[in-house]
Amino acid sequence: MTAAPPRFNSDLSVFRDPASGAPLTRDGDALVAPDGARHPIVRGIPRFVPAGNYADDFGAQWNRFPRTQLDSHSGLPITRERLARCLKGELDQLAGKRVLEAGSGAGRFSEVLLAAGADLHSFDFSSAVEANAANNGANPNLTLAQGDIRQPPYAAASYDYVICLGVIQHTPDPEQSIAALWRMVRPGGRLVIDHYRFRWRFALPTPFGDAASLYRWFILRMAPEKRARAVERIVDFWFPLHWRWRGSLTMQRLIRRFSPLRFYYPDLPLKDREMHYQWSLLDTHDSTTDFYKHLRSPGSIRQTLVSLGAEQIHVRVGGNGVEAWCVKPAAR
DSSP: OOOOOOOOOSOGGGBBOTTTOOBOEEOSSEEEOTTOOEEEEETTEEBOSOSSOTTHHHHHHHHHSSSTTOHHHHSSOHHHHHHHHHTTTOGGGOTTOEEEEEOOTTSHHHHHHHHTTOEEEEEESSTTHHHHHHHHTTOTTEEEEEOBTTBOSBOTTOEEEEEEOSOGGGSSOHHHHHHHHHHHEEEEEEEEEEEOBOOHHHHSOTTTSOTHHHHHHHHTTSOHHHHHHHHHHHHHHHHHHHHHTTTOHHHHHHHTTTOOOOOOTTTSOOOSHHHHHHHHHHHHHHHHHOSOOOOBOHHHHHHHHHHHTOEEEEEEEETTEEEEEEEOOOOO
C-alpha cells in the first residue's frame, strides 16, 4: 500500500513572523516578513528556528521511533484516553475548533486531534515535525511548522484550545513557555498543559532517588551521535531484569534504585514484551537526553495560571505528573 500524498499546509497564511507577529508573504521556498526576515520552507514545512538547537536529541528520537506511541500503531487507546482526560471530556467537541498544539513530537496527539475534526495548527522545536508530517500529512486539516514555544509563529488570541503535553518541562523557562501559550488562547478558550511533578525521589541521587538523573549526567556529556547507542545498551542491560521481575512491586522498587529504565508494566496495557521494550527504549532515551528537565508542584502550576488571569482552573496529579486545564476570561 502506498502512502497517501501530503495534503497538510494547504494554507500558509496562518503563519506569522515570530518576532513581530506580522503576516508573512511567500517568496519561493521561504516566508518573508515585512522587515525582510526570511523563514525557509524545507520539505513543505516552514522553519522558524535554527536547524540545530537544544531539542536535536528529541528530533532524532521521534524520527527513529515515529509510530511507536501512535494509537493507530499500537492498537490501544492510550493516547486518546490521556488526551480526553486532560481535555476534561471535551475531546468530542473539537470538530471545527481551531486548536494549537505546541510540541507535536511524532504526532501521537495530532492523530487524535485530527480524528476529532479539529482545525489543527501544530509545531515542534525539533525536526520531529518531519515524523509528524509522515504520520499525519495526508490530512488537510493539519498545518505544521518548526517553531519555538516562546514565540509561536501564529496570530495571538486566536485559538479555541491551546494544548501542550509532555513538553513544557523541557523548555528553558516553563513559566515563560506557559505565558507564551496563554497569549495564543482566544477569550473564552482553553489552555491545556502538563508538567513533570516535583518529588524528592526525582531530586535526590541514586540509590536514594531516581537513577536516571545520574545516567543523564553522563549521557549528556557524550558526543550527540553516541547518545542513542549508549541508551540502547543501558536498556538492553536493565530491561530483562525489569521484565523478569515484572510481577513483583518490591523487586521493581529495588531495581529502580539503580536502573534508569522507564518501565510501564502494569501501568500501561501494552500488548507484549516487545511493545514494552520499545516504549522503554523510547522513553528512557527521552528521560536521559533532555537538555532541560524542570520539576513543578501542582501548587506552583496553579499559581502561574492564577498570575496570568486564568479562570476555572483545574490542576491534578496524574499522567505525566501535573495536569492543568483552565479558561481565558471572555472579553468584556
